[in-house]
Amino acid sequence: MKEKETPNRILNLNDILHFPSLEKEEYKTLLKQYKDRIRRATLYAKEKERPLIFVFEGWDAAGKGGAIRRLTQEIDPRLYEVHNISAPDVQEKNRHYLWRFWKRLPNKGSVGIFDRSWYGRVLVERVEGFCSEEEWSRAYEEIVLFEEQLAHFGAIILKFWLHISSEEQLSRFEARKNDPLKRWKLTEEDWRNRDKWPLYTEAANEMFLRTDTNFAPWILVPAIDKYYARIKVLSNVCQTLEDELKIPKKFR
Template structure:
């Protein structure tokens, strides 16, 4: 397992090895150690007055929610907030698209987690036509400057894309459809989006290349194996926090 994909700096979804996996026993051991480190590092960020912003993007059913639950399980509940980002409401749509995210950025010493994010401008809004080509084209620079302002405030930014294959997504959709307790998570829109898989993949690859930076890097996670993905997410958070917090 100890192949750190983040060190290779892959920024193209087709280059990810979706066959990577981890045995259950090793998963349990690694997760325990990583959760303990995250608990300690978030307390350290608090003591240094460092805000932490963690962004999750990826395919429907890629496991973002499960990864977030494991990530936050050992963090002091007073120190984090998870924002589940849906389509903008009636009030939000009257403002610049970044307005609702400015209102959710973490305060000093706290962790803010976006389940979906402002990157929707260059993903779903681009692919579905909710933003015009001039609007989503200039969003790359707007987002870059937005993150640059957060960094100037001292915010540590960590960005994940959880990647699964189309076949794995279909399998998970079918499992949800047949599970009364999880059926609510599956919508007609989820099924329709599968028809635009290549458009979304092209948009994501362009997004990585135009918005990746040393201080706000994208970390692409192979997520066909949920255990592997969760370990990689927690490991990515630990690596980034250790790297940034030792600077001050």
């Protein structure tokens, strides 16, 4: 399996200059179209014993959790598991960084959804200095080989990056700070990370360049408008599963 050529897809955050939006009624109409398709496709994957892996990365407050909830609402709850990935514990730090993800991979016919993932090695661990340059530099090849093994096993992999502007993130941070019900979502680490926005942008762009493959593609989602972002995720999941599983067009 070779690297996928992506002349028509944006794989650099600096090239996202437009943030589309959807009106609420348009969103509801599109949502109805995708609900049955998502449910049908995931059940089809179950029948074909194909594991599904959806990775969600992106800026703090970009809407990853909301997009995941919207996606899982259309999947049989017996089929999926969401993994919210935080900093590794002591046991995990004493093993190869991919070890903790091997344990969380879905069974045949099941869906594994990762809110943050193994890409922490080349994002936060790189930027914050939690690993050496030698370690994060070789991680690109390790990750591609890891995902290639999963693809050979039959896994269908999609990786989403939800992108917002720095100004939009600041607005959402302020809204969380002023909302007693959402204040818990905001941490000092979130504020510190904002100061390193250029470094995270550089790390993300290199990550896209070096880990986008035909068996595990990156999809950059302009996410200032949450309706648009959620439909973008659903449409890509539908199209990919229908194509990969060769679902007859009459059932799409």
